[in-house]
Amino acid sequence: MSSALPRPHGTPERPAPRTTAIRTDLAFDHGAVSRFNAWFFSTFRGYLNHAARHHKQSAFGGIEADTVLEIGAGTGANLGYLRPGTRLYAVEPSLRMHRRLERACEAAGVEAVVLPTGAEAIPLPDAGVDEVICSLVLCTVDDPGKVLAEIRRVLRPGGRFRFVEHVAAPGRGVRYAVQRFIRRPWGYVFEGCDPGRHTLEAVARAGFSEVRTERRKLRDSLFWPVNTAVWGVAVR
Numbered sequence: 595m596s597s598a599l600p601r602p603h604g605t606p607e608r609p610a611p612r613t614t615a616i617r618t619d620l621a622f623d624h625g626a627v628s629r630f631n632a633w634f635f636s637t638f639r640g641y642l643n644h645a646a647r648h649h650k651q652s653a654f655g656g657i658e659a660d661t662v663l664e665i666g667a668g669t670g671a672n673l674g675y676l677r678p679g680t681r682l683y684a685v686e687p688s689l690r691m692h693r694r695l696e697r698a699c700e701a702a703g704v705e706a707v708v709l710p711t712g713a714e715a716i717p718l719p720d721a722g723v724d725e726v727i728c729s730l731v732l733c734t735v736d737d738p739g740k741v742l743a744e745i746r747r748v749l750r751p752g753g754r755f756r757f758v759e760h761v762a763a764p765g766r767g768v769r770y771a772v773q774r775f776i777r778r779p780w781g782y783v784f785e786g787c788d789p790g791r792h793t794l795e796a797v798a799r800a801g802f803s804e805v806r807t808e809r810r811k812l813r814d815s816l817f818w819p820v821n822t823a824v825w826g827v828a829v830r
């Protein structure tokens with residue numbers, strides 16, 4: 595493993611964990627819809643990152659770990675928050691995302707291990723990683739409780755789970771009604787994404803020792819139904 599930057603004082607290097615058996619049955623390829631999603635998240639990466647810049651800087655700023663696990667890495671939206679030389683375990687079940695993700699990792703100088711599976715069964719041992727990150731993923735997985743339990747399992751004690759997600763609009767107002775109304779077509783186009791999920795409540799139930807979060811609308815985003823967003827850092 596290489597690291598282009600000096601190690602921060604006092605952080606001993608830990609060997610990267612070995613991957614365990616991969617549940618490839620959790621990987622998917624929905625043909626045209628998966629191709630569309632790979633194109634969409636690659637094409638709009640700059641725009642979405644700009645709209646979520648406050649959230650991402652707050653959640654992902656200052657990651658120093660040599661090894662990072664990303665859940666639902668997509669086409670590499672968060673690589674700018676990793677130091678060149680980082681080893682990234684990228685759990686990504688959509689096979690259509692992989693080529694773009696690998697190319698983006700190469701361009702960013704990040705050593706990627708792309709894992710073609712879902713986060714319901716992360717192929718890493720218990721307590722092996724310091725940092726887990728994800729953006730716009732807990733809205734999409736079938737069972738957020740199960741995924742959060744897996745994230746907690748692979749984090750070492752004191753390790754951090756950093757996330758940026760869109761969530762259900764507070765209260766029962768117009769935006770929440772729209773989120774409910776468009777759920778099926780939106781979920782079809784974005785491969786399972788629920789525009790109005792109560793993600794913070796799921797994180798709060800997941801057994802982390804400490805959770806810091808902020809609800810804040812995305813600014814400058816055209817995607818009005820999912821502008822109600824949060825960032826958070828949860829400590830195992």
Ligand SMILES: C[S@@+](CC[C@H](N)C(=O)[O-])C[C@H]1O[C@@H](n2cnc3c(N)ncnc32)[C@H](O)[C@@H]1O
Binds near residue numbers: 666730
């Ligand atoms: C809305 S996209 C976000 C992609 C990327 N994180 C970003 O911010 O651009 C949701 C991502 O979650 C992935 N995903 C879907 N189900 C998943 C699961 N069970 N486990 C892990 N990732 C999943 C999708 O394949 C997709 O890459």
